[in-house]
Amino acid sequence: MTVDTARDRAGALEGDGLVRIGERPVGRRQTIVKSLWIGVWLLYLSAPVDDLISGGHGPGAVALGALGLAAFVAWYLVLVFRTVRQFAPRRVLLSLAVMAVQAGVLSLALGREWLVLFVYVAIASGAALPPRYSRWTVPGATALLAVTATAVPGGVAYLVGLVVPALLGGFAMVGIRKMIQTTVELREARATVAALAANEERLRLARDLHDLLGHSLSLITLKSELAGRMLPDHPEKAAQQVADIEKVSRQALVDVREAVSGYRRPTLTAELAGARTALTAAGIAAAVPLDPTLPELPEEAESALAWALREAVTNVVRHSGARRCTVGLGARQTLDGPEVELSVRDDGAGGGPVQPGNGLNGLTERLAAVGGRLSAGPTAGGFTLSARVPLPQPLGSDA
Template sequence: MNTTRVRTVPGPEAPVGTGTGERPGNRRQTVVKVLWTSVWLFYLGAPVTDLVAGGHSTGVRILGCLGLTAFVAWYLVLLFRTGHRASTARLLASVGVLAAQALVLSVCLGREWLVLFVYVSIASGAALPARVARWTVPGATALLVLAALSVPAGGYYLAGLVVPALLGGFAMIGVREMLRTTLELREARATVAQLAANEERLRLARDLHDLLGHSLSLITLKSELAGRMLPDHPGKAAAQVADIERVSRQALVDVREAVSGYRRPTLPGELAGARTALAAAGIVADLPVGPELPVDPDLPELPEEAESALAWALREAVTNVVRHSGARRCTVRLAARQTPAGPELELSVADDGPGAGAVVPGNGLAGLTERLAAVGGTLSAGPSAGGFTLSARIPLTPLGSGS
């Protein structure tokens, strides 16, 4: 990713596009980084001045120019190294070559060349891993001190060079760590966003399966019923068509609410829908009655999330009864039970259909299991005596406790 990188000490970084010591990714990044690096080469004015007006012979000047050119070239090669995958040993050897060049030039040409060690310290902090650079920066500074004590009047330059060498090198280490942390945070943010998107897609797929599976099954049944009634009972067929229109409109509303994330089905509403679906399929419905949940009022309250999970379970179970069971009767029960772990509410949907063999979980049962697990509930489904039974259990949250 392309991010802004700003340097505050003599260093190699381009302000945009490339990381510390990383190879530029395109021509623009290369140009910007070269320009940014060239600014800090201004501090090489002391060695250049010494070559021009330092009283050296022509041969020494030529060798000095070649040495300085080689130093700058190696410095740039180190900073523009072949990507961040270069081995630590290779980088350490490169810094060693740079330090050797600085040492030879300083000892041979004089104190004005001691500034090269500042570049060695900064290059080691910018290019080497932090665990290595924390030793090489003080090492480059110590080599600076030794070189200064070895040249005439070099001690006068120590006060102006030791502090920049230490601060510049460690500043590069800090900048590298800051950039690394920033990149890791951005990658973590991208991962979280991707996980959130995946979770939303899963929620939408689960809701659409439950919503459309139920509604389309009901529409299919009523369409078949209307087709059979049409020749002899056109009035009853018209009533079935009106029901189809109502279910279709409600399905559209449900889908829109599911997409928006606001839909929260309730048990009373799903019980009413189950009664309609079972009646349309010609199945006798034995369901709880009453506008309120048929639960003992002395028991703890049922959280909204738990009720929603049970409502989805009821819808999926009734849809399966209508579509697959071939049953003549369907019984739905809501019962509160006391377990060692605390009170729980159990929803059971049983039919007297021919039954099935081994249960093969599909999208519906998998989605229900996930919904119930999210609120601490469990799901069981399988053949029973004379039919098939699905049971969903939800723990009841005591009043006053967090749900």
């Protein structure tokens, strides 16, 4: 498994645990979490249940009341637990109307303890309807609660304890649903930012190679045609053209090597600045040292650390769903000698154990070439990638 794959799986696990109002849960974990979340609120139905058990109603009233309560809870769960995107607003409004009628009939027939059902009507309105509807249905359910309470013996005394929860609970569901929608949009925006950054880098390299090779290859083609026309009548002139072709080819090779070297050997200073920019653009709080005090590093060791930093930050932006990322870079003394350690920690999804793969092996090989080592995996509250390279001189000599 590559680092990218590990972060993808971590992101999927995190998504499974996200309780989304008005949407069907995906996966076992999300189903369990959402069931527990909804089950907590169903505890407030203890008043109607207690009234059925000890309210002094006849057997027929108890049986009809239990049946009505079960039907009400079923309607409520359909609206809150399952997906409602497939349902037209009219179907949701019809369901809410059925619930309101059930709440009214049960309250009038069995007593004031059943007025709490209107609170669930208001909450279901906020959870299942778009804001343009719920801003009217939540107050409407609350008003219906107040009207019904005046017709139920002793119901007015319950109004203070029910009107406020109905209004706050209904509009709280509206706010939570909007917050979740915004969170999903932010994650999509992060993925878009990462894709745009990758595309821009590919375009930059393509432009550089085109600018470097376009002129040289055109000149080589032209001189090859000239050399072909000069043979066999003018071998000396043809030889001169061949010599020019060799010269142009060598220069083009040097230019390409320099371009590719600049692309494949980033510096720590540039990558630290780029990491802060990328994380900030993705909406992740970045703690990145832009000018760390370090001993002088060999070019190959610095390049390996810079590549590790680029790869780690890219994974954070694209896959972690993190809110904060901390980059640490410093020298330390170990039993094996002095070394420089780079660490990238985020508070996103950790995922399972990381198995060696193409991406991870690539970084491991770069570090191994300079005597370094790499470790990556989930930690408490997030994910950490650490890269270490040895120093050729004792600590403090160049600090």
